[in-house]
Amino acid sequence: MHNDFHHALVVDNELCYGCTHCMMACPTAAIRIDNGKAVIIDERCIDCGECMKACPVDAIFVEQDDFKKIFEYEYRIAIVPAVFLGQFSKKISVKEIVDAIKETGFTHVFLAEESAEVINEVMLNEYDSDRERPLISPFCPAVVRLIQVKFPGMVENIIPVKTPVDSTAMYVKKYMQDKGLPEKRTGIFYVTPCAAKIAALKSIPEDEIVINGVINMDMLYNKVYHIFKTRKGGNTIEDGSFTGISPKVLKWSLTGGEADNMKGRCLAIDEVHNVTKFLERVEDGDIINVDFLELRACDHGCAGGVLMTENRFLTVERIRTKADRIKEDLPEQPIEKYHGHLKANAGISEIEPRSMFKLDEDMEEAYRKMQRIRHLMCFLPAIDCGACGAPNCQSLAEDVVKGKAHLSNCIFIQRSMEKNRKLSNEHAIRLIEKVWGKDRLDKNCNKKGAENETD
Amino acid sequence: MKFTYTIEGGDFSKAGHASSSVKKVLKQLNVNSKVIKRIVVALYEGEVNVVAHAYRGKIEADINAERIYVRIEDEGPGIPDIGLAMTAGYSTASEKVREMGFGAGMGLPNMKKNTDELKVTSEVDKGTTVEMTTYLK
Numbered sequence: 001m002h003n004d005f006h007h008a009l010v011v012d013n014e015l016c017y018g019c020t021h022c023m024m025a026c027p028t029a030a031i032r033i034d035n036g037k038a039v040i041i042d043e044r045c046i047d048c049g050e051c052m053k054a055c056p057v058d059a060i061f062v063e064q065d066d067f068k069k070i071f072e073y074e075y076r077i078a079i080v081p082a083v084f085l086g087q088f089s090k091k092i093s094v095k096e097i098v099d100a101i102k103e104t105g106f107t108h109v110f111l112a113e114e115s116a117e118v119i120n121e122v123m124l125n126e127y128d129s130d131r132e133r134p135l136i137s138p139f140c141p142a143v144v145r146l147i148q149v150k151f152p153g154m155v156e157n158i159i160p161v162k163t164p165v166d167s168t169a170m171y172v173k174k175y176m177q178d179k180g181l182p183e184k185r186t187g188i189f190y191v192t193p194c195a196a197k198i199a200a201l202k203s204i205p206e207d208e209i210v211i212n213g214v215i216n217m218d219m220l221y222n223k224v225y226h227i228f229k230t231r232k233g234g235n236t237i238e239d240g241s242f243t244g245i246s247p248k249v250l251k252w253s254l255t256g257g258e259a260d261n262m263k264g265r266c267l268a269i270d271e272v273h274n275v276t277k278f279l280e281r282v283e284d285g286d287i288i289n290v291d292f293l294e295l296r297a298c299d300h301g302c303a304g305g306v307l308m309t310e311n312r313f314l315t316v317e318r319i320r321t322k323a324d325r326i327k328e329d330l331p332e333q334p335i336e337k338y339h340g341h342l343k344a345n346a347g348i349s350e351i352e353p354r355s356m357f358k359l360d361e362d363m364e365e366a367y368r369k370m371q372r373i374r375h376l377m378c379f380l381p382a383i384d385c386g387a388c389g390a391p392n393c394q395s396l397a398e399d400v401v402k403g404k405a406h407l408s409n410c411i412f413i414q415r416s417m418e419k420n421r422k423l424s425n426e427h428a429i430r431l432i433e434k435v436w437g438k439d440r441l442d443k444n445c446n447k448k449g450a451e452n453e454t455d
Numbered sequence: 456m457k458f459t460y461t462i463e464g465g466d467f468s469k470a471g472h473a474s475s476s477v478k479k480v481l482k483q484l485n486v487n488s489k490v491i492k493r494i495v496v497a498l499y500e501g502e503v504n505v506v507a508h509a510y511r512g513k514i515e516a517d518i519n520a521e522r523i524y525v526r527i528e529d530e531g532p533g534i535p536d537i538g539l540a541m542t543a544g545y546s547t548a549s550e551k552v553r554e555m556g557f558g559a560g561m562g563l564p565n566m567k568k569n570t571d572e573l574k575v576t577s578e579v580d581k582g583t584t585v586e587m588t589t590y591l592k
């Protein structure tokens with residue numbers, strides 16, 4: 001299972017009909033069409049979920065563990081992000097939501113951001129370090145990966161600190177141990193709002209793994225929603241540590257959640273294209289004197305996560321309302337006893353660059369490839385139509401030079417080859433079928449928008 | 456490989472276009488990111504100087520596996536005393552330019568610091584040429 005760049009997004013070949021929507025939406029040009037199906041290139045994918053949001057037939061999904069796996073354990077713990085609380089009407093209290101989660105089978109429920117206080121302190125300590133500015137939060141794993149592949153020169157700006165989920169998981173484990181519950185019979189499950197969090201959790205070295213499984217948030221939403229819809233009486237199993245959460249913890253994963261609690265000039269930027277554009281400018285040296293950047297791949301932060309069911313604007317509003325209702329003086333939380341332990345263990349190793357741009361390790365070879373790409377670009381039509389199975393002409397040229405595609409995949413090149421009698425009609429059709437699948441050009445009335453459209 | 460860009464005096468919104476594009480090429484060549492940063496900073500300062508102080512200009516970047524050579528040539532007022540212009544803190548920037556956050560007199564010194572070889576030539580009332588070479592390894 002372990003792989004230091006694990007991916008959680010998977011294409012369902014049964015459902016995919018090779019429409020190019022995902023390929024065109026991908027912010028790192030990580031998708032190609034081959035044999036009529038979308039293919040994700042591992043080295044480029046950052047697990048942001050843009051492809052999943054773009055797919056018209058839900059052919060891209062997020063892998064998860066079987067829900068039944070929780071019943072392999074006697075103590076079944078759910079670590080749930082705050083945005084889950086914003087999935088339900090304001091009339092439903094936090095306690096009711098927690099109870100319903102327990103009714104699905106969990107024995108304990110913890111909030112994923114519970115350790116945000118500790119993480120906040122560690123990040124503030126970084127201000128005294130000589131780390132490159134702006135400091136960048138590692139909260140969103142899709143952003144961390146975006147920086148690794150697209151802005152490798154900026155990995156050093158990322159504060160090497162655990163994400164709240166990882167730190168909370170550590171707390172939960174210790175808390176359960178201290179309660180005398182045997183580790184072997186305790187299963188910790190994370191309810192994820194996105195693919196990026198799963199990918200990151202599964203990339204943690206084996207010996208550091210605390211979480212036993214991942215449940216997609218939309219799946220838990222369905223279970224909990226079903227309980228509310230069919231509910232007869234109340235049901236309380238055992239009290240969790242959910243009372244007395246602070247507004248800061250509640251809002252941590254929303255846009256501004258971190259930036260509002262950092263020092264100096266702090267900016268919060270959400271949505272992967274916005275983040276990319278902003279980082280371009282920071283990299284160009286065009287934006288200076290910024291101390292801290294909160295960067296999130298999703299619009300409105302985790303409220304816009306790809307596995308979120310409810311509309312993100314409503315989610316944000318509900319969470320803010322809940323946060324505003326919280327009284328000033330909160331009772332001491334069990335996590336506070338573990339503050340020192342969590343803080344001492346909050347560090348992670350420095351993030352490594354993994355540039356997706358470099359054409360070759362060897363600069364001379366990269367130079368030769370670059371020259372070839374520029375030469376190929378003289379012939380490609382610069383229409384960026386995607387009909388070659390790559391998202392744009394530049395990507396096709398790069399693929400050709402890397403030996404992964406042919407110039408003749410371009411349908412316009414095919415045309416001029418046919419004109420110059422360098423390509424027969426049959427051969428041209430074969431080329432098209434290789435990329436778009438056999439029979440793709442045949443009449444088919446079942447496709448979307450056609451006479452006998454089926455769903 | 457040669458790359459050329461043009462710059463319009465006064466158009467600050469386009470300053471950074473050449474440095475950003477050169478940056479992408481250097482990333483593809485697997486140049487060390489610290490080296491890329493130096494090149495980008497120097498080129499950006501050069502671009503801004505044309506926008507801020509001259510009428511129009513042309514940038515030519517010539518890249519091979521060993522080095523990048525950049526030549527920024529402009530039509531403009533020229534620099535009467537290059538030695539003085541190279542002094543840290545010296546600036547003739549107008550109020551308008553200063554309001555935009557430029558004009559600290561650090562551009563040329565920064566370019567000197569971030570390139571391996573810098574050559575500035577200028578003719579008053581005609582224009583200025585800046586040549587920068589930086590080795591990629």
Ligand SMILES: Nc1ncnc2c1ncn2[C@@H]1O[C@H](COP(=O)(O)OP(=O)(O)OP(=O)(O)O)[C@@H](O)[C@H]1O
Pocket residue numbers: 500504505507508509529531532533534540541545546547548556557558559560561562563564583
């Ligand atoms: N291309 C140019 N044409 C005419 N004058 C120039 C040109 N480049 C620089 N100068 C002159 O040299 C001075 C110093 O340039 P330098 O780039 O160091 O500082 P600046 O542009 O004034 O401020 P800063 O670069 O810190 O924003 C400028 O104020 C200007 O008088």
Ligand code: SF4
Pocket residue numbers: 011015016017018019020021022023037038054055056057058059060
């Ligand atoms: S967006 Fe189109 S090409 Fe991509 S996975 Fe969905 S159906 Fe396939």
Ligand code: SF4
Pocket residue numbers: 048139140141142143193194195196197296297298301302303304305306
């Ligand atoms: S913003 Fe939140 S939900 Fe979206 S990818 Fe990042 S961590 Fe996941």
Ligand SMILES: [Mg+2]
Pocket residue numbers: 500503504558561562563
């Ligand atoms: Mg200047």
